[in-house]
Amino acid sequence: MSKDILSVIQSNMATFSKGQKLIANFILESYDKAAFMTASKLGKTVKVSESTVVRFAAELGYDGYPAMQKALQEMIRSKLTTIQRIEVSNDRIGDHDILSMVMQSDVEKIHMTMDEMNREEFSQSVDAIVNARHIYILGVRSAAALASFLGFYFNLIFEQVTIVHTTSISEVFEQLLRIGPGDVIIGISFPRYSRRTVTAMQFAHDRGATAIALTDSETSPLVQYSTHRLLAKSDMASFVDSLVAPLSLINALIVSIGRKKNEDLSKTFADLERIWDEYEVYEKVEASH
Template structure:
């Protein structure tokens, strides 16, 4: 963040009058500017959209979208809940909430599909498939994702630990024996969890393979992981968008399942008999009734 802000401050005297207005707005309201279109930013500061585009070019970017992405990448772990609420309100601008949110989630999935590293994905699948023990960790809103993975991985593997996250000490007690041959899957999105990051570092130091599911290569999780799975998360909303991360998790579960198809078919055949015997699921009413 400081590099971009310093660059704008240093070049401020050389900007045109309109560009100076853009620069000052970004310096004072970078949290809002990062999520404005070029036309919206121009209208806000009283300049044309083309002036905004030229401003981005002057800073060395290929266009405004690249400047906007740079701002978003730099601040994604800095926005407070209050700032996220304000940005979310500005972006809605009186539009239909249902349509806006669903379209945004669709965009997150499209961007994730375009950006995810297929080799990293396959590396994660191979590591998980060959693991002696799998540890799954996600705190706060990411705990929903961790629980989802844990539910299915417990059906696919014998040695899976869904790490409970009530306290830092409890986390380390549960992963105390992690080591070579094991895999820890850490999940976190802005604002990134220190507990998750610490556990991932510990697992890596102990010789385990570490898989990260996060939103950016700038994420601190990416720096300590052997395999990085990127999924877009719309952190501009005060509600974390977990649609794209969940899609990646779905793909991960399916890919792991396909690699162990023979074993899994046997497992589910046994489960179906158990579910039937113990009346686990509601049965359709008899047609005669």
């Protein structure tokens, strides 16, 4: 269903039963909370049965409640404010054990990412990176940590790697000035999506570079400017971004590329071992004088 779910609910309001209207009104008024409720919790909140909630989803044309819930989540993916994230997170956790809930949620996101990952897209992304003339990596805000982590290991494997550091879009253009065919840009962004990252992806795409989006959904604004997309689940409801699944995906990417560049990687570490040995000898000599 491509039409905005809220518009569908509003246009069909007159046809709903009394119980369905209670569900509809709650979703229209508190869609940010409803999107993360189970069918059972939504039913209890508006004082209808769980089966009524399930039938409501079917009435809207969805194949079950999870499909309707996903539609709500996709609609608000980039719209939640930090205050709304805090409120939704508090509602979801309630009186439960925070440690267990947060860690279990991260485990589930890794499983979902693994199950839904397009293996062909992953392999094509690996090949594009291995054959790239120059690799650019961009991530801002919380995604900057992922970009830095990826860049650290890529600098051990490749000679031409640029981690795009930016506080403004003009700095992005300055660092991407020479990007073009044969180059690869990896844009990393999760809700709320970074406009700078989206603009950089668009610029690189327009210049003929291979653009790889590392993001959370096909509806992410990065996807429209990407050659390949690597999708990892994140938790946009919490005010703290859950980036465990994206980091796990990055680890898999590094390992896959390392295997293809095994000879170069072995040489790099051999050189590093030699340098470390020389440095340790120098320290001992210096200490003896």
